[in-house]
Amino acid sequence: MSKKILHILSSPRGGASVTKKLGDAIIRKITAKYPDAVVKERDLAADVFPHLNELQIGAWFVPSADRTPEQIHAIQISDEAIRDLQEADIYVIGAPFYNFAIPSTLKAYLDHIARPGITFRYNEQGKPEGLLKNKTAYIATASSGVYSNGPFQSFDHVSPYLTFILGFLGVTDISFVRAEGLKIEGIRETAFEKGVQSIAIA
Numbered sequence: 319m320s321k322k323i324l325h326i327l328s329s330p331r332g333g334a335s336v337t338k339k340l341g342d343a344i345i346r347k348i349t350a351k352y353p354d355a356v357v358k359e360r361d362l363a364a365d366v367f368p369h370l371n372e373l374q375i376g377a378w379f380v381p382s383a384d385r386t387p388e389q390i391h392a393i394q395i396s397d398e399a400i401r402d403l404q405e406a407d408i409y410v411i412g413a414p415f416y417n418f419a420i421p422s423t424l425k426a427y428l429d430h431i432a433r434p435g436i437t438f439r440y441n442e443q444g445k446p447e448g449l450l451k452n453k454t455a456y457i458a459t460a461s462s463g464v465y466s467n468g469p470f471q472s473f474d475h476v477s478p479y480l481t482f483i484l485g486f487l488g489v490t491d492i493s494f495v496r497a498e499g500l501k502i503e504g505i506r507e508t509a510f511e512k513g514v515q516s517i518a519i520a
Contacts, residue, residue: 320354324406328424329414330363336497337412340458343514344410362423370429396430408454415461419475437487448488455492462501
């Protein structure tokens with residue numbers, strides 16, 4: 319059975335991006351296991367999602383048949399992004415550390431895809447239920463320091479946030495692949511290769 323892979327890039331560094339290189343390595347390992355896999359790429363640095371505004375949010379709560387042309391146009395980017403997520407089996411998300419958190423481009427994207435009634439809902443008991451089910455996510459992260467363990471672990475606001483928000487949307491099979499310590503002498507020399515070696519495809 320062919321797998322559909324959605325590769326989400328959030329670094330503006332293009333081919334020099336470590337998270338892009340890590341994401342590419344993850345995809346190579348996935349396609350080695352699933353040779354018929356189809357990869358779709360969304361570059362958030364090139365295709366920038368705007369910050370949410372009143373028109374977009376308001377359109378979410380209007381039945382699709384009743385939306386004005388302006389509302390339809392305003393949420394088109396959100397609808398397309400969600401369709402990509404619904405169709406994909408595997409997400410590969412590049413999430414570099416920017417000031418201990420994710421880039422604003424990635425946060426804007428996540429704001430557009432967290433849509434009530436489409437990617438999540440609240441059940442009869444008032445509990446949230448994610449609607450992006452049976453998906454697998456690999457998060458490629460890169461950082462100048464070491465945050466997966468040690469004295470600076472509490473400074474990592476990338477993995478806790480992405481684990482929470484993806485879980486909220488129904489994605490609970492999540493793996494992090496890290497290239498960390500990229501500015502630390504004695505660690506940086508092997509940081510990327512260690513990240514690649516840690517990739518485990520289920």
